[in-house]
Amino acid sequence: MAMGTARRTPLVSRRRQGFAVVSAAAPRLIVMLLAVAAMPSSSVAAAAGSPEVVELTLLANAREKGAVCLDGSPPGYHLQRGFGSGEHSWIVNLEGGAWCNTTEDCSDRKMTDLGSSKFMKAIEFEGILSNKRSQNPYFYNWNKVDIRYCDGGSFAGDAEGKDRNGTKLFFRGLRIWEAVVDELMGKGLATAKQALLSGCSAGGLAALLHCDDFRARFPLEVPVKCLSDAGFFLDAKDLSGERLMRSIFSGVVQLQNVRKVLPKDCIAEKDPTECFFPAEFIKNISTPTFIRNSGYDSYQVGNIVAPGGSDPGQSWASCKADIRNCTSAQIEALHGFRKELVEALEVAQRKRDWGLFIDSCFNHCQTPFRISWHSPISLRLGNKTIAEAVADWYIGGGHGVKEIDCEYPCINPTCSSQLDL
DSSP: OOOEEEOOOOOOOOOOOOHHHHHHHHHHHHHHHHHHTSSSSHHHHTTTTOOEEOOOOTTTTTTHHHHOTTTTTOOHHHHHHHHOGGGTTEEEEEEEOOOOOOOOHHHHHHTTTTHHHHHHEEEEEEEGGOOOTTTTTTTTTTTTOOOOOOOSSSTTTOOOOOOOTEEEEEEEEEHHHHHHHHHHHTTGGGGGEEEEEEEEETHHHHHTHHHHHHTSSSSTTSEEEEEESOOOOOOOOOTTTHHHHHHHHHHHHHHHHHHGOOOOHHHHHHHHHHHHHHHHHGGGOOSOOEEETTTTOOOHHIIIISSSGTTTTTTHHHHOOGGGGGOHHHHHHHHHHHHHHHHHTHHHHHTOOOOEEEEEESOOOOTTHHHSSTTTTTOOOOOBHHHHHHHHHHTTTTTOOEEEEOTTTTTOOGTTOOOOO
């Protein structure tokens, strides 16, 4: 990694992990390294090419627009220009990184790159943002943008508060979204001949929330679609019968005032927190959308199904580290979660121009990483990598790209080489 650059890990809050993503990856990392060692040298080179380092651009006139990070600093993004046939094609990617739902959480968060551009650096573009054809066969030469996440509310809030020291906290995610996209429109996005809005985790949730707004910025004849990776969070009960995700989202909705991005007909009939869950608001999305999620999403298993507070005896610790360690009773609980997810996605299954890639691997975000997006050891459904499935959907209107893996332990052999990302 180059000096002064950062490799993005857009999955979980730095402070509130609840589930040891890093330690959970260790057993699979060994398997992956063994798989790499057995590969031909040419395949290894293709999978391990050095990512491109892309510098940070700070939003111009951010304070005048009120579009600022939690600490009041200007938000940032990374832009890599397209070339050749992709010169007028654009991907706009929204970074993830959980949420802050209390003043205390947001006060801590503003001292990191998830709450302040003072801590942001150049980043490496890989996965869906790679400019290497071998790693990103369809989108490699498009204009690619990664919008940094520094509001803690999935680019949705519009409010102010005070931290525990009395200093202002700015919940301006919606203004950041609008101002950065406006600036990008002036840098060529307005003349795009095709565009894709993407994001993973909290950024995947944001991509869904802003999907129709993004579509509305272009002429009708321009193909515009959206991709959400690991952003379909469920309002599910944990082991103790509590709904931790609802509690987190309720804090975000109230603290950050996200009502402006929620469907009006939903909030007219239901609590705004319920309308912040994708199972509700995707009913109102009219733009073609691709949803990539795991039926056994490692973040949701650790933070929704079996969060620490619901498992005082730590009986789930081994299971959360590796699904192969789960007892039969724990597997049944995981099957219940998967069933809820598949049922919630019936809306997407009925939409003709939507795409689905619902695997049964124990993972979270997959699109930002070259190993999982498109490589010789990527997971596959229908014999396609995620990159190939997304490309087929984008080009072909979504027909036939609705893949839902069988439930565990019906083994998908391509899961075995996966990092728990």
